Amino acid sequence: MSFMKLNFRAALLLGSLMIGASPALAEAVLHRGNSGEPQTLDQSQTSIDIEAFIVKDLYEGLTIYDANGKIVPGTAESWKVSDDGTVYTFKLRDNANWSDGTPVTAEDFVFSMRRVEDPKTAAGYANILYPIKNAEAVNKSKAKIEELGVKAIDAKTLEITLERPTPFFIELLSHQTALPINKASFEKNGADFVKPGKLVGNGAFKLLEHVPNDHLTVAKNEHYWDAANVKLDKVIFYPLEDQAAAVRRYEAGELDLVYNFSSDQIERMRAANAKQVHVTPAMATYYYPFDTRTEPFNDVRVRRALSMAVDRDFLAKDIYNGTKLPVYSLVPAGMENYGEPSKADFADKSQLDREDEALKLMKEAGYGEGGKPLSIEIRYNTNPNHERVATAVADMWKKTFGAKVTLMNLDISSHYAYLQEGGKFNVARAGWTADYADPENFLNLNVSSNKTFNYGHYSNPEFDALMKKSYEERNPAERAKILHQAEALIMRDQPIAPLMNDANLWLVADKVKGWGDNANNEHLSKYLSVE
Template identity: 75%
Template sequence: MSIQTRRLLGTSLLLTSLMFGASQALAEVVLHRGNSGEPQTLDQANTSIDIEAFILKDLYEGLTIYDAKGEIVPGAAESWTISDDGTVYTFKIRENAKWSDGSPVTAEDFVYSIQRVQNPETAAKYANILYPIKNAEKANKGEAKLEEIGVKAVDEKTLEVTLERATPFFLELLAHQTALPVSKASVEKNGKDFVKPGVMVSNGAYKLESHVPNDNLVVVKNESHWDAANTQIDKVVFYPIDDQAASVRRFEAKEMDLVYNFSADQINRLKDSYGEQVRVSPSASTYYYVFDTRQEPFSDVRVRQALSMAVDRDFLANEIYSGAQLPTYSLVPDGLGGYEAAKADFAEMSQLDREDKAIELMKEAGYGEGGKPLAIEIRYNTNPNHERVATAVADMWKNTFGATVTMTNLDVASHYAYLQEGGAFNVARAGWVADYADAENFLGLNVSTNTSFNYGKYNNPEFDALMAKSYTEGDADARKKILHDAEVMLMRDQPIAPLMSTANLWLVSDRVTGWQDNAANEHLSRFLRVAE
């Protein structure tokens, strides 16, 4: 071989190597996320469940966000100041914050978005999240004009928010999906179609590329995002699979990198096979059953107390969830924001003593042996764990009271839509994850005016009065005492039966780095990395 031939061959090999290296460097980085259900909506004003939040927080960015550790950090706002009395927040929006169409994110976009959420015509399910803002609640109830809400664009990049009263957890509220902004220009131009692929204009790390209901939803990197240079994943594919066994199989086949929620009876097997890829982390959340207090016999407090007492929570937590959940007798997770939860008065009784007391209460109410027959329907969202819980509870009620129990299940979106729209039921499964670290977030679910989340339509003026008093109490310790008293009343009346403090269950592929377990269960795709 001549010197010239060797030179040409060497040059060819070098070019081939460079081209191969370039193609590798340019390879699209894709994250495949199992999301355990189809979202009801991609309109942040009407969102209500976590599987929607995971998508929306990739698409949009609030004034504040949660980082990978689950801690509040600046988002679209680079900084803020708070008045001495804690009632006025002034946010400086990033100069380079842009929408996916390249237009600037402005203070007026946030004013418009907050007013839109509080507009009664929007019928936002989570409007109460922003009630701490001055006149927000009044506007939402039609008692004040939208222009009277305490949000003002001082200039294009400065937003001033005035509160009704000091709210220590306000920055956390702003990271909730309901507080995510919309592009005023896009919504005014496109109306309800602003959520559609090819139409949506977003300001988060990603933009919506496609959505095939019950199949997949694809978001791609938003090059207009202010921190796009640090977003390493180019595309995220969300799979709305509520079949947990199918999700696990796809994870094991390396078709999905993340799986949210899997059957708890698989924990030990999966840990044996996948070790630290199985993530079980504490969550500030409660798994509970709610009773429809509008109809007999669930309108009778004795019936509700008896049914709650008869549930063996230890069995549910240990046998069904393999210890991944903890039994609970309070709605508020203990220790949340320094709060001491109020437990039901039967919490310290043995299960046998609870059952004896439950039978006594049920007889007083005229049901059970020698009384009227007890027929109960349990509703739950489709999920093997929820089915096993419902089956176990049905067996407990049958054995204790001779009840006839049937079960009905719907997909997660339909289940919660039915409850939020006021559909009648007997007993329904529900869960609540803290939106912010304050007991009010849980107790406020049961205020009679909370039409979205007071599924059982519990109505107790004394409870409502205590909750109202908590909103005006400025002393932190005194406020916690008021909330505690409210929970004592709630646990006495048992419109809901808290069953377990839930854990976050994830499968995280060893291809994924940057993952950090956190109680807030916040995992933005922009903070993750995927090794190809």
């Protein structure tokens, strides 16, 4: 055989090897459209879903949700519960490691949970861990931090003692507030521990790059205990508040996932490719809180009148194209341990009857036609759907009461930071998605001691007493009755006006595999892959 033929065959063989190897050599990158810039990656300070999507890729709790929204073991491979339901003993995985290769220990969880409850941390979600023994007392400087009911039995055994039996405790531990942080990195870097090059996580991915308001990139964590089953090399999150721009980039193939796209695009997107449009009922409520510290919103008659005048059917059907449901309760339906939520007493009336009653209440309070002028500012976070809702509600209040209504919007981070820090307002847009499937998670928003999420600063001793009683009641049926009484008070006083039950809106490209629709809206990148 000639030298030329040998070279030719060798070249063909090399070419075929290169072609065969190229798919394996190519990086598997998922491009996720997130609906805003995270305020922080410090799990003690996070509060919204767009932050949770990221931090849960970087860190892993004792428990996690799988692709279908079912709670499963995370860093803890197993656990035991005492007969009285107050002591949980977790066995951590032997191969659970931090992204720097060091082992994850029980002491890491002790340090992290103590940090969350330390009043110096000022964790907005510290109350999530209040079921733990002495957590509330520690957080309110009434007990020493060492008295928190969290103890390392040995390097891989964690014991958590509760104040009382808590049926939803395992689900609660999947929340971002219960995620561990690396003590060594935190002590070395202080507040900078969340920055690229310094963040040490125990999740399926590690932080590679963060360009605020542009993109955030995470890469596969080779030290993760389940790294062998993580199919993605990188995930790039894009903070896209402009929903129209997000859809355009998705249709151009630049994004593989888009969260919270504009509902007016649903029919068009379904016509193009129905399989890519995912609309999932959620345990979430879209509501308007009133600032009860300021006139006239400190008057229950005004709050009830304004709530009655809102045509929820119009909002759900005409603005959200049926992807949301009109509601008259704060707690969403579908919680097995609660049953049918307690609705407002005007829920079953026609919209015309509601408006007639609303006019009487407003007149009785001294506002509207023949009374004091009614001026209202509606605050909302930047989003086309929220703007449409605010515009529609403003029009309803103008027509019903002759009110002067103005609108104000801020980006999502600034909007919620303003509310959580106690800024004064008239009416604001807010939403709450279940952290765990229990009505307490929604009703607790109105407890007077909840300084972070009780945006309207509602204070009712009777309501607070019912909530306290619910924490002490161990019989599930009796507890549900108490919580129903508490919700009935909220629906009577209307410190918030529940408007709609949410749906999770996602665009998912055909090449994304492993996706599972679920009401908890949990979508860890570790379960996803791209073809």
